[in-house]
Ligand SMILES: *[C@@H]1O[C@H](CO)[C@@H](O)[C@H](O)[C@H]1NC(C)=O
């Protein structure tokens with residue numbers, strides 16, 4: 001019955017995704033068969049004419065049609081101000097270039113306007129082999145409001161496939177949607193435009209679940225991927241690129257703060273080149289509640305990373321804490337006077353990671369002594385050009401196997417005088433946008449069992 005229903009649904013959909021076995025593994029967005037060519041609505045596509053009105057008319061026609069379809073951009077450069085995608089089963093087929101026109105006044109009075117604004121949509125896709133260009137260099141040097149390139153909110157069943165996203169003015173893909181697949185996309189910026197910087201240009205910000213990113217290249221000026229949700233798989237990607245430039249802040253989880261409840265995140269088969277960091281878990285300094293657990297970083301090669309090969313930092317956004325381990329300890333003292341950190345990091349695995357050359361710090365694992373990180377598993381890690389002493393750790397507990405040079409993770413669990421006697425009370429406010437919060441899970445039995453497991457093991461070994 002279920003199979004029959006699925007077959008019917010798939011047959012009803014446009015066939016575009018079925019031709020390519022590389023595509024959909026998480027979601028098959030159903031896009032209607034009608035084509036809405038923006039030229040039919042008056043777009044010129046000469047790269048200088050403002051085509052906003054025509055393109056918006058094509059998008060609106062799709063939204064109000066019965067079955068949806070692809071709004072098509074072909075054979076030209078289509079210049080436009082911010083656009084709004086509404087209505088289910090519509091997609092953008094960009095085989096040429098869709099270029100954001102520079103603007104400084106908020107066109108619709110909202111400081112959060114993005115170039116492509118997609119909201120309340122079920123079944124959405126962008127594909128076609130072309131480029132969506134944010135014209136970022138016209139924004140980067142200035143203080144004007146900076147639009148994200150694509151902002152998808154309150155939506156589901158999204159595929160972004162075979163398309164390039166270039167020069168976003170701010171975050172590139174900000175995706176608050178469930179059932180998302182991003183594949184065969186290139187996200188990049190022009191490193192020659194603004195002194196090798198492209199500030200705040202995150203590649204993909206993940207705020208929905210499940211979410212699958214694969215076979216993509218992400219070469220940007222901030223987080224290559226920033227995970228803010230659970231059940232996420234990122235694989236077979238290249239982060240960073242050749243030459244001078246920032247090239248990204250890595251495979252990030254966070255930054256996480258009060259109430260973040262993240263589990264089951266995997267990054268695997270990723271090659272990094274010239275990024276600041278590789279694996280990068282960031283928890284805001286003084287976060288008082290929440291957890292991040294069951295994370296796997298696997299099969300990773302790190303070429304010429306600029307700062308840390310890998311990093312886990314519970315003092316994020318605290319300048320002093322970030323500067324050095326000594327400062328970190330000092331800032332932790334002051335933080336404790338403000339209230340203890342109850343954020344739990346547990347079961348984080350780093351497996352089969354190599355760096356042929358280490359530029360600065362092999363790894364930094366800075367946890368909180370209010371709740372140390374537990375169950376950190378480091379396996380088959382080889383970082384060339386550094387010594388054991390170059391690792392930086394605080395309150396990081398777990399196990400190591402074949403780590404060269406050995407990291408400063410303490411084996412086992414925190415010593416007997418350490419108390420896990422926390423009463424977790426989940427009374428967090430629901431976060432406004434997306435993401436899983438602890439309150440949406442209720443009191444988390446898994447979290448409690450993590451602590452119990454630690455407690456049991458400690459009793460057994462002592
Ligand atoms: C992405 O980059 C690769 C390698 O340069 C290229 O072969 C591919 O066509 C690009 N894809 C798009 C959609 O631009």
Ligand SMILES: *[C@@H]1O[C@H](CO)[C@@H](O)[C@H](O)[C@H]1NC(C)=O
Nearest residue numbers: 210211212230231232233264
């Ligand atoms: C973990 O996330 C992956 C990727 O979204 C998903 O396929 C898998 O079912 C999840 N595992 C669990 C135990 O939920």
Ligand SMILES: *[C@@H]1O[C@H](CO)[C@@H](O)[C@H](O)[C@H]1NC(C)=O
Nearest residue numbers: 264265293294295296347349
């Ligand atoms: C630890 O996380 C991995 C995923 O990385 C998961 O498969 C495993 O079950 C977790 N272990 C425990 C004890 O929960």
Ligand SMILES: *[C@@H]1O[C@H](CO)[C@@H](O)[C@H](O)[C@H]1NC(C)=O
Nearest residue numbers: 269270298299300301352353
């Ligand atoms: C380790 O990672 C490398 C690089 O991704 C990969 O080629 C190799 O097959 C992995 N080894 C194992 C045992 O999975």
